[in-house]
Amino acid sequence: MSLKLYVDALSQPSRALLIFLQASNIPFTKCIVKLGAGEHLSEEFKNNISRFQKVPVVIHGDFHLTESVAILRYISRENAAPNNLYPKDSKLQARVDEYLEWQHTNIRANCAMYFRKKWLEPKITGEELSEKLLLPYERRMVDSLNDFENLWLSSGAFITGDTLTAADIWAACEIEQPRIAGYDPESERPVLSRWLNNVRKSLSPHYEEAHTLLNKLVQKSTMKKASSKL
Incomplete structure (x- = not known):
């Protein structure tokens, strides 16, 4: 293909x-x-x-x-996807789809909106959102991340069990995004952190390559934040 x-x-x-x-x-x-x-x-x-x-x-x-x-x-x-990433077995595939449907109004919606309000829109407009107005977006993101850890990471090393699937790839890419805005999703979430590192290692080197720009922006934001405290 x-x-x-x-x-x-x-x-x-x-x-x-x-x-x-x-x-x-x-x-x-x-x-x-x-x-x-x-x-x-x-x-x-x-x-x-x-x-x-x-x-x-x-x-x-x-x-x-x-x-x-x-x-x-x-x-x-089209029969091009490997069975481990998107299973052909109906029930196993349904588990992957279950997460992919869930994430739209949870992890994706709330992590992306926090990133947008905290980092992207200020970068475009030059105007930062006040902490008071930003707080509801952060709360919804935090709730989604906590729900993700509690609801999806209790049955094995990955979302659907002991095998990495497309669900893990899509989830990890969304959860990485708030890091650009200075929020660490792994902080105080040991189960999520262990899972995320499993995903990163399992997909190396493709995962690191895809996140090269993101990691550069995270580093830049961290240095800027550190310098502002001096």
């Missing part, structure tokens, strides 16, 4: 799909879309790549598809 994958390294679903394809040894061409430069908003992107003007996007022949989970399932139906 030859694919074109359109991604941006700051997009959590882009990173998840990139890691998944690499870990699956599926050949593809990576096409970088610079969201910060508004490349996804161009008429060319809208007309030729995706009418939704978002990433990730895959093009397979003349077939264009958006939404990372839909892409995951499409690849699986």
